[in-house]
Amino acid sequence: MALTQQFARVTPDYLDRCRTSALTSPGASPGWDPPDGDLLDTGWALWGLIRYCRSTGADPEAIALLDRAVSGDPDGNVGFLDHDDVYDGFGDPPRLLAPAAVADVAAALDRLQLGDLLADMPASAEVAADVCGFGPRSDIDVREHLTEHFVALREFYRTAARHTQCVVTWID
Template sequence: MALTQQFARVTPEYLDRCRATALDSPGASPDWDPPEGDRLDTDWALWGLLHHSRSTAADPELIALLDRAVSGDPDGDVGFLDHAEVYDGFGDPPRLLAPAAVADIAAALTRVQLDELLSSLPASTADAAVACGFAAGFDGDVREYLAEHFVALREFYRTAARRTQCVVTWVD
């Protein structure tokens, strides 16, 4: 089973309910179940975009933006989500981006010139896959794969910002 980057849009009130449930339940179960429409799985595309950006010495602010959008903030109070009900325990526990951070990230993602960022990808699938740190045998159009998932991430954050929601990130 491959690990993938996961996101969920939730309200602060939803997180408070999950926190209270974890405190009151046997096994500290947070009863985590955001609606399917408020979840996003970006596969490993964004890790590839980050790898490519770092290897081409892209703008450090862009790299920091992508890293924060994927990794969350380290100081969010979501330790109660460090539970098998939420993620499989591989890697870091889920991290939180509060509504203000989500709004900042959404605005910054809107300004990203994706075509410019992807212009330095090699033309061949094999070479483009290597440039993104993907394993040999990547099948498909790397540029399209990266663009599809980046656009989905940008829209996900845009919607979360418009709704004044938090975003929780994790690998599962």
């Protein structure tokens, strides 16, 4: 099974209920089960976008923003989500962006000009895929693939910010 980047929008109250469940349930299960509409799987696309931006010397602030949106903040208190019911244990445990951080990331994603970042994308699908770390593939339109997943991420964060939600990120 391929590793993919996962996101969940949840309320602080939901996280509190999960924390309480982890403390009181057998096996420390957090009872993690966000609604499907509050989940996002971006596959490898955003990792490819970040890799591409690094390879082109893109604005370090843009790279830091994308990395934060994908990786969460290191100081979120969600150790209780380090559980088999949440993720498969590959890589780091889930990380959190609190509502204020979500609002900041959402606003910054809205300001980010993806077209500018992708302006020098190689025309060859095979070369573009390779530069993004997808391997030498020619079966996708890389620019379209990156754009689709970036737009989904931006909308996901916008919605979370509008509802004062947290975003939890993890690799599964």
